[in-house]
Amino acid sequence: MIRVGIIGCGRISDLHAQAYLEHPEAVITAVCDPVAENRDTRGAAWGVAGQARHADYRDLLARDDVDMVEILVPHHLHAQVALDAMDAGKHVSLQKPMSTSLADADAMIARAAGRDVVFKVFENFVFYPPVQRAKELVEAGEIGEIRGIRLKSNPGWSPTAWEVPAAASAWRIDPEQCGGGPLVFDDGHHKFAIAWHFLGLADRVHAFIGTSYDGLIDAPSLVSWTHPDGAVGSLEVVHSPELKLDTVHYAQDDRVEITGTKGVIWVTRGHGRMLNVAPVVLHRDGVTTGYDDMPTGWETSFIRSGRHFVDALLNGTPPALTGEQGREVLAFALAAQESARTGRAATPVRAPAER
Ligand SMILES: NC(=O)c1ccc[n+]([C@@H]2O[C@H](COP(=O)([O-])OP(=O)(O)OC[C@H]3O[C@@H](n4cnc5c(N)ncnc54)[C@H](O)[C@@H]3O)[C@@H](O)[C@H]2O)c1
Structure with a gap:
């Protein structure tokens, strides 16, 4: 026990x-x-x-x-x-x-x-069943070698979302307590973790981090990166205050597109669901297949x-993640913060033993 x-x-x-x-x-x-x-x-x-x-x-x-x-x-x-x-x-x-x-x-x-x-x-995002299924499809060679990953975070509003207490938002908008902004650093961790899960640590990261609502929200933002094998990735964060979403958790839609040398996989949901399609969709050999035989509740x-x-x-x-893996994702997220600050591409800082 x-x-x-x-x-x-x-x-x-x-x-x-x-x-x-x-x-x-x-x-x-x-x-x-x-x-x-x-x-x-x-x-x-x-x-x-x-x-x-x-x-x-x-x-x-x-x-x-x-x-x-x-x-x-x-x-x-x-x-x-x-x-x-x-x-x-x-x-x-x-x-x-x-x-x-x-x-x-x-x-x-x-x-x-x-x-x-x-x-x-x-x-938890790497344990989300649709992400796990996408990983299985990639490992089975369904899309060939991954050449790009595209992630989208799209917060909106929802009458069915769970209540987020003011105290839980207060520390997130203080960079001293949060470590960065609420969308690109805090929630962004999940998106960097997904990219890391499929492609490993990026070697160059470039970020534009915008602000809205008097600087309370770090969007619209765009982060792009390269991986050592030449694959590319991007994260787009757009806040749509009047976009009504179906969710029982956070009022946010998440979408992922993984492009390989011979096919494409989409994960069409996360906290929220917007697209009325299967949670995982594969296109290869001219055929599009939806996979919906998995739980999709975010709590899973x-x-x-x-x-x-x-x-x-x-x-x-x-x-x-092990501590070492968590550190890689953190280095990825911090490189985006550094790039947005300096206006230059940043290299995620590897662990002392790997340098
Ligand atoms: N994986 C995800 O999808 C996900 C989603 C939300 C939050 N989180 C993470 O979970 C953590 C908590 O987030 P949250 O949204 O629940 O925030 P929250 O503010 O709702 O909860 C934090 C709790 O910690 C308590 N606390 C503060 N100081 C403490 C102390 N010294 N000792 C013990 N408790 C203390 C607060 O009173 C509060 O109840 C953060 O690391 C956040 O990034 C992850």
């Missing part, structure tokens, strides 16, 4: 908890949040006893009945909480981005190795990612 402590009981914790509540070999034994309502409401819903709901994460880390922690706090707190958890001998699942700086990322990777704990950076990506970590701990297999 893996005994889980959840640190940070905010918006996204509901989907993380689902993974552990559904896993026959996991149990949530403790929670922590300085906001009493968050830790009590969610702790009670997840079956956590009152005395195991803490305001200070160090009290949770001192517990003997916690094997691993799920860290779901604002980005500027990630590194310190993770380092303290590792020092307490806990395995760590840390939400993306692993930190706001590569120095912090390197410190966490080193600390996890030194303390002999397993360290996972939680990136969290359940699969959480389940994967419990299984990794039980079986002694590596988690996805």
Whole structure:
């Protein structure tokens, strides 16, 4: 049995908890949040006893009945909480981005190795069933060699979207706490992770990061990059305030197009769904095929990612993402920030051992 402590009981914790509540070999034994309502409401819903709901994460880390922690706090707190958890001998699942700086990322990777704990950076998009199916199709050679990947983030509005508390938006629009803007850095992590998942780390990144709503939103934006094998990628972020979307999570549509030497794959949804087509579409040999035999609820990506970590701990297999992999995605995202600042292409900074 893996005994889980959840640190940070905010918006996204509901989907993380689902993974552990559904896993026959996991149990949530403790929670922590300085906001009493968050830790009590969610702790009670997840079956956590009152005395195991803490305001200070160090009290949770001192517990003997916690094997691993799920860290779901604002980005500027990630590194310190993770380092303290590792020092307490806990395995760590840390939400993306692993930190706001590569120095912090390197410190966490080193600390996890030194303390002999397993360290996972939680990136759910690579566990989203349509993305997993696209990966299977690529690995089966259906589109030949990938030459380009195109990603689109398109936030709008939705009457069915879940409620995002003001507190969850407040730290995201402060670059000191978030590490960058809410769309290109925070949400962008998922898109850089998808590109990395299919093509590895980019070697040159160029970004135009726009602003709207008095600088609160980092869109419209365009990031483009190259990979060492010559493949190219791009991320376009456009905010459409009057675009009505179908979702029960964030009011945003995500789309991916992967072009190979002999075919093209589209992943047509993410948080939201806009196109009335199959979640994965393949075109090859002049034939277009839609694949709809998979779950498409966005929560599935969290359940699969959480389940994967419990299984990794039980079986002694590596988690996805490892700390080193999470660092690559962070370097990718930070290169976009640097390029937008300097107006020049930036090279993602590789780990010290790889330089
Ligand atoms: N994978 C995804 O798709 C996805 C989606 C949303 C959020 N996230 C990530 O999840 C994390 C949390 O995001 P959120 O949207 O739930 O934010 P949120 O603001 O709703 O929740 C953060 C929670 O952390 C608590 N907190 C603050 N300081 C703390 C501390 N010192 N100790 C313990 N708890 C503390 C806050 O009170 C709050 O309840 C971030 O890393 C974010 O990037 C990922």
